[in-house]
Amino acid sequence: MCAGHTECPGIIINFIYLFHMPLFFMAAGYFFSKKNEEQPWQFCVKRVKGLYVPFVKWSIFFLLIHNLMFKIGLLNEQYGNWENGVTHPYSLHDHLQRLVHIVFSMAGYDEFLAGAFWFFRGLLVSSIVFLILYKLLHNRHRWLGDDGTLIAIAALALGFACLKVSNNLRIVTIVQGGIRETWGVMFYALGALYRRHEHRIPEHWWLTLLYALLLVGGCLLHCHGLNLKVELKDLASIPITGCIGFLMVHAIATSIDRRDGWLKRMLVYCGDNTLYVFVFHIISFKIVSALKIWYYGLDWGQIGCHMVVHHNSQTDLFWILYTAVGTAVPLLCLRAYRRVLMHKA
Numbered sequence: 001m002c003a004g005h006t007e008c009p010g011i012i013i014n015f016i017y018l019f020h021m022p023l024f025f026m027a028a029g030y031f032f033s034k035k036n037e038e039q040p041w042q043f044c045v046k047r048v049k050g051l052y053v054p055f056v057k058w059s060i061f062f063l064l065i066h067n068l069m070f071k072i073g074l075l076n077e078q079y080g081n082w083e084n085g086v087t088h089p090y091s092l093h094d095h096l097q098r099l100v101h102i103v104f105s106m107a108g109y110d111e112f113l114a115g116a117f118w119f120f121r122g123l124l125v126s127s128i129v130f131l132i133l134y135k136l137l138h139n140r141h142r143w144l145g146d147d148g149t150l151i152a153i154a155a156l157a158l159g160f161a162c163l164k165v166s167n168n169l170r171i172v173t174i175v176q177g178g179i180r181e182t183w184g185v186m187f188y189a190l191g192a193l194y195r196r197h198e199h200r201i202p203e204h205w206w207l208t209l210l211y212a213l214l215l216v217g218g219c220l221l222h223c224h225g226l227n228l229k230v231e232l233k234d235l236a237s238i239p240i241t242g243c244i245g246f247l248m249v250h251a252i253a254t255s256i257d258r259r260d261g262w263l264k265r266m267l268v269y270c271g272d273n274t275l276y277v278f279v280f281h282i283i284s285f286k287i288v289s290a291l292k293i294w295y296y297g298l299d300w301g302q303i304g305c306h307m308v309v310h311h312n313s314q315t316d317l318f319w320i321l322y323t324a325v326g327t328a329v330p331l332l333c334l335r336a337y338r339r340v341l342m343h344k345a
Contacts, residue, residue, distance in 0.1 A: 001020060001277075002277065002281050002322070002326040003016060003319065003322075004020055005115075005281070005282065005285075005322075005326070006285075006308050006313070006318075007307075007313035009314055009315075009319070010314060011216075011219055012319075014219040014222075017224070017227070018219065018223060018225050018245060019249075020225070020245070021183075021225060022241075022242025022243070025123065025191065026187045026190055026191030026242070028123060028127060028191060029130070029188035029192040029193075029195075030191040030194060030195045031191075032188070032191070037134060037138065040131055040135060043127075047123075047127050047128060051121075051124040052106065052124055054275060054279075055102075055117060055120035055124075056103060058117070059102045059109040059114060059117060060099065062113045062114045066090055066110050067089050069113065073303060074304065075112060076303075080112075080304070080305065081306040101175075106121035106124070112282075112306045115282060115306065116281075118176065119278070123184065125184070127184075129185050130185050133153045133156065133185070134149060134153060137152055137153065146196065150192050150196075151189075153186075153189040154186045154189040154193070157182055157185040158235075160182055164179060164182060165235060166232060176228055179230055180228070186239065187242055190242075191246070201247070203250075205255075207251065208248055208252060211245070211248035218241045218244075226238065269331070270327065270331065273331055273334055276331065277327055277330045279330070280329070282306075282326070284325055285307055285308055285322055285326050287329065288325050288326075289303050292308075292309045298311055308322055
């Protein structure tokens, strides 16, 4: 995710975007438990606590510091995103309107400091819709069995995605029209289905390499990931590249998990604290942006570029530093904060 937000070279960013969002949804479905069907209310409460509450808390935090970022120079009205869009200071009305959007629509978050927050809403909606469909199909059509139910949910979501794209339909009650949430339901079901049959799926180094080569082929064919502008040709490629990416990452993770070393411990720590990387990686990028501005002798105002300084972003190697800092700084700050709390206790 961090690398995908750094404007790294085209082939790399295209490779990442083919599967990195399906990976999140499939991983969530992978950990879906049958007991959630028996205790749906507990599942929903857990989802709200784990997704809605952090979304509201951190969205309000970035809303409150938005104008402060202008005063200290980290945001400005001259430099913006790669599409030349800029952000502006908020008036009192802007603050209140965004607060309403945050609480009632899971929208209105600060696009330049919390630009990835749509995923909170996407996973919350997808997981609850999946549970509803699972209960309805499993209870009324028990002849489908567990596998049939999961396949049916995935097929329904894919069919609905086809209907939406071919007719340019939007779910007006979901911000951004609901296309990502629709794909999320499908991949959530596929992740749960994979969990039931993973013992039957071989994992060899040459298969992992094959998965990677297939994804490179997808890049060369200009396949797209889970973006908001889905075309008809993407309806066939997105499920394929998403599943291939999941298989590749799962195989690599399984290989690392077999060896108890520093890499495994580091990744486990990252996994346990992913929320903080997700929330703070964009603002952590500002550290590297300052270094890049000094290195190239650029206008200091470019610190306000979203998400990174665009100058030479496709050709230099600053994307590596952006990725490292965007991952490490939130985790190091969290570690320091916890140590302070332990010391006070």
